[in-house]
Amino acid sequence: MSKYLVNKFLYTIDRDHELTERYRDDPAGTVTWWEQEMAGRILNCITAETTTWLSFTDAERTALATHDHVALFELGAHPFLALTLWIAMFERDFTEPLGMQLDYAEKLAHVRMPYPDIST
């Protein structure tokens, strides 16, 4: 499990408009690029200080590469980070107010308490 790295992906993609659009348009390619080039970057540090040991599990990589927010929830990704990024990417595809958010919730309707642990 590398919940921290999944959260780092969601966090860094959400806060950069260009990366948000890139991830919307090419999820698998963006995840591959990001894991190779960006996953180890400590924020505010030069590339010489790149972390050497961070990587996704197969399940995490697949969930991210397929825009599978249900799997991300089940893996314990931080729900606020996932939701915020999904709003940025997909709210535009719905015509009704909060349509995206309600669809997002409906796809999680099978989830029961307690929710997966989001501790990192």
Next chain:
Amino acid sequence: MADLVAVLATTHHPFYYRTSQLPPDQAPPFAAEWISKIATYRETLTRARPDVLVMVGSDHFHQLWLDNMPQFLVGKAPLYDANWENEVREFGMPKLLLRGDEELSAYMLRQGLDKGFDLAFSNELRIDHSITCPILTVRPDADLPIVPIYTNIFAPPLPQPERFVQLGRTIREIIESWPSHLRVAVIGSGHLSLELGGPRQFGPTGPDPEFDARAVEWISNGDIDGVLKNVTLDSLHAPGNATHGFMDFMLMMGVAGYQKADHADSLSLFHTMEAYFTWYPNPHLLDAPSSLTTPGGRA
């Protein structure tokens, strides 16, 4: 010493600003009542005539991140830029620039450290909607200096609820011992029951109206013992997966002490119960209420 003139505890709903800007013919049906309640609430701060605002909120993974996460952090800067690009994008929030009060920030840090809270600090803090929402509702001119205080209600492991109450008490002690002639208000924002990114999000009401009703009672009555008896880090998962933001209300109960709120109001919206509370620790320092104040609260 400084005067503590008002203590405000409020939900922060990032959709309020955009809703309040809509022409009446485009506004949703709940907008008029919401705007009216906010106007009444704003007056509870205005009549206290504060000179400086201590603002308690929680960074939503904007500047504070999992590689370096403080539990409690005090801003110490002459100015604070405010709101982030994804808040502009998602909520239509405006960018703001707020003045700081470095003297009170320094005093808060020194005294807090000496009173048992190992506070983190930031000299360059871009604050987010947990603080700007209440600025936009109760002080929309954004003309007063602030001391921002961030709590971690977001990234477990979190401090225990008791610790939030204790920090609130300590903040009050620090303000009341500050050698200054200024009038200080403390404004904290949090949530009642809330679900974000889960199956119960964005329902017709908040995810747990029963919890919300109990929470309003605890806060209105200053029932610190009751809330501490009933609320734990584990129990807060049940009302909704983002309900740990309620601990910022508990912090504000610590500031207010065992006192009934002088103003208590709430509004059930889609998605959340909004709630607004004000205490006046020193009522003799207040202006008379204006005509805006309604029987909706006790102020």
